[in-house]
Amino acid sequence: MINNLKYLITITLFISIISCKSDKKLTYAYFGGKIIHPKSNHVILYSMDQVIDTFYLDNDDKFIGKVTLPVEGLFYFSHGYENQHVYLEPGDSVLLRLNTWNFDESLVFVGKGAERNNILIDCFLEDEKESFSFHEFNKLDSKEFQRKIASSLKSNIELYNEYAESHPQETDGFKKVLKVALTYPLYARMEKYPILNAKYAKSEQLPKINNSFYDYRKFAKIDNDSLIYYPPYSQYVRNYLYNETYSLGHPPMKKNYSPKFTSDLMTIIDKKISFENTKNAFLKQTVISHFYNKSSCELNEETFEKYFKLSTNEEDKILVRKLLNDTKAVVASNQLQDFNINDYSNATLSIFDVIKQKNALLFFWSPEYVSESYIFSRMNFLSINYTNIIFIPVKIDGKKSERVESLDIKSQYYLPDDSKANDFLTCKMPRCILVDKKGKVMNGFASISSSNLSDYLEILNKVN
Structure with a gap:
């Protein structure tokens, strides 16, 4: 199933591999x-x-x-x-x-x-390729889907056994990672199956599934702190936590996770994950990603308060508090307060001189959170589909002189250190503000990547 490993026969490199002639253990x-x-x-x-x-x-x-x-x-x-x-x-x-x-x-x-390392990257690429076919398999009933998983799992376990037998010198540590790379993506698909099946069936209910469907949970661990940043493992844990939350009786999510779902999910995380760092990472990811997915400046403060209660990471909590305060600083239906931005000729401009009484989406971004290639593709897509809105990317962090090369330099800006906009961008996380041609805020905290953004853009695009 996995492609034969590709070896580089000739490669120009600038290192001489140093062989150790001593019996001293290398560090x-x-x-x-x-x-x-x-x-x-x-x-x-x-x-x-x-x-x-x-x-x-x-x-x-x-x-x-x-x-x-x-x-x-x-x-x-x-x-x-x-x-x-x-x-x-x-x-x-x-x-x-x-x-x-x-x-x-x-x-x-x-x-x-x-x-x-070549077999690990090969596992990664094969899993990406298989993910497309498994999307269609989610339309099958649970027994047929389980058979598809079992077939792939059998092939992958055979590959693992072949590698382990032909590489007896490999450590237990690596063999554990290899087994995760080959099996946990399949377990992750099992955990995601109920919600995807309901989505394809356009059902308000999750499918009924026999308990044997989840037999792999007996040996699929969710509490390995050392693998939390390894996608095959972390994706499985994430899908498991969401599936456990849905099993409490929540209907399939359509547009937004309800505050109750988010609260229950954080309770599940707190209950199921014992390692503190892993628990904190999932709690932070949950509260921030659900807020961004909603793509609205409307806040449910009880959800955030529960996060502050459960998390023990003070640095994370400072970031989330900044996010909360930033959100409250720009409110829908209020007039946007003036602030300065700089263009790439170093001219300082009022934001209203840039908007020029047009409907606008202001996108404040940092290279720590979003790539230039994504900004380019997203700005182009939105500009084509919403012609009555101007899209204004403003860089707020990193090297201000480094712009998005693929975008017109005349349409890009950066935030000077003395701009009043810094007062509502203290967390330095990406943020969109939608403003009509009269300068009234329509949405004070939208997400450029959320599917829910389109609803707001459709309304703003019709404002004359």
Whole structure:
């Protein structure tokens, strides 16, 4: 099922692999490679959510670094706005080669420790390919869907056994990660099946499912803190938590998660997840993503209060409080207060001089949360479909001089440090404000990525 691993026969790299002639146990690994069409001048290596090191590209777009590594483990690296995982063990010399125009598909590893990383990326690509066919399978009844899963699971377990038998030197740690990569995406689809089946059937009720459907839960763990940033694992846990919440009697979500659903979900997270860091991460993701999905400045403060009660991460809670205060600072039906923005000729302008008595969507963005490629595609799509609205992207964080290259420079702006808009952008998270041609706020906190945004744009587009 999984494609044969692709090996790079010739690759120009700038590292000599150092072989250790001593019996002394190594406590480091080398990590490097070459980036084709780089999007930035560096590669960042993470363990969980902590930066391990930053490697800068040389004139040939290559990098290399020595990573202190007392124990083996799963890491991930980022370049530009994309990332991927790498498994490192002490003594490894893992080198990668990738083309940013086709990030995941072009990624290959060579060197000591490369084979295990090539099979992980192969698992990732095969799962992405299979996800399309499984969308259609969600229309099947539960027994037939279960048979489809069982067939894929059988093939993947066979692959795992073949790899483990032919690589007896592999550690238990890596074999555990490989088994997760091969099985947990299928378990995640099982957890998502009820809600997707109801969606395709246009049903107000979730399908009735036999208890044996979830037999895999007996050995599929949801409390492994070290894998929380690994998508095959985290997606399964997320789907499981949502499925458990739906099982309390909530109807399938159509547009927004109800405050009761969000509250129940946070209760499930608190009950089911024992590791503090994992619990805090899911609580934060839940309260923020549900607010953004709603795409409205209307707040249900009880939901946020429950989050503050359950989370023990003070840094996260400060961020969420800033988000709350920012939301309250710009209210629908009020007049937008004036503030300054700068264009890329460094001219300072009143926001009303930019809007020019037109219906407008102001999109405040930070490169920490949204990629330039997404901004370009989204702005183009919205501009084509809502011709009676002007779309104004305003960069609020990061290097203000770096704009979205693909967009017209005349339509882009950045926020100066002394702008009054900073008062309602303290959390630095993306935010849309919809304003009619009279300067009245129609929506004070919309999300550029939410499907619910279109409802507001349809109304604003008709304002003459």
